[in-house]
Amino acid sequence: MSDTPRTAPAPEGPASRLEVERVLGGGEGPVRFVGWMLAGADLSRLDLDGSVFERCRAAQVDFSQARLTEARFLSCDLNNSRWTGARLSSADFADCKLTGAVMGDIQALDLKIARCLLVSAQMPGMSFYRCALDGVDFEDADLRKADFREAVLTGCSLRGANIVDARFERTDLRGADLGELRLADASKFKGAIISKHQAAQLLAGLGLKVV
Structure with a gap:
């Protein structure tokens, strides 16, 4: 994907699925989420191809069946997150916490993982x-x-x-x-x-x- 992600300002306090959908629908191309509080959010089945999640607090977030091809996760708290059925081909995880993550039935060719728990x-x-x-x-x-x-x-x-x-x-x-x-x-x-x-x-x- 050649599109440079557009940065979405983080809302004050926890973000809901509705706020994420609003950002995704507010323009073309992937989105960069910096410092978002997504703990417990239901982001299942969303099209997040090429998105970047940086320094996000997203424990127990649900990415089940989401499209995350070429997505990047940088220094995020993703403890106890759920990813069942997600598409993660060419996704990149760096310096993330994924303790207790549920990652069954994932499509993940060319996955990159560095310095992650x-x-x-x-x-x-x-x-x-x-x-x-x-x-x-x-x-x-x-x-x-x-x-x-x-x-x-x-x-x-x-x-x-x-x-x-x-x-x-x-x-x-x-x-x-x-x-x-x-x-x-x-x-x-x-x-x-x-x-x-x-x-x-x-x-x-x-x-x-x-x-």
Whole structure:
């Protein structure tokens, strides 16, 4: 999308769905929401393609089935937000809090996530195919059947995450914190690239030492 987002002045106090719809209908192209208070707002099914959300307080906001292709979220509080069925292809999350977010059935090709908290987030079946994930905390997140193929995880944490049936073929996990590794965990990361230190942790379960 080539259109430069137009900045919408933040209203005083919490913003409702009606106010967001009014801004969207007040001109052409995407909108830049700076400092908006959107906590608990129902923004489901809205067309927000290309929009920018910067320093917004949006805990428990509902983006279910919203169109958010190429949207950007910068330094936002999105804790316990809901995203079920949203379109997030080429979306960008940076320095955001997404603890407890519900992100099932999302369309998210080429998703970008950097320095974000996704602790205890619900993300079953999420696609991170070929994504570059930098500084993302997935601790205790539900990542069942997630697709991490060919992704690169740098400074990320998967401690306590549920990765049952997740795919890690050619995933670079050398810069990730995988928690306390046991030999039984090896099959969960089948096909992944790990460091010598991580390999040593796995082999330690057999009583072997890497030198």
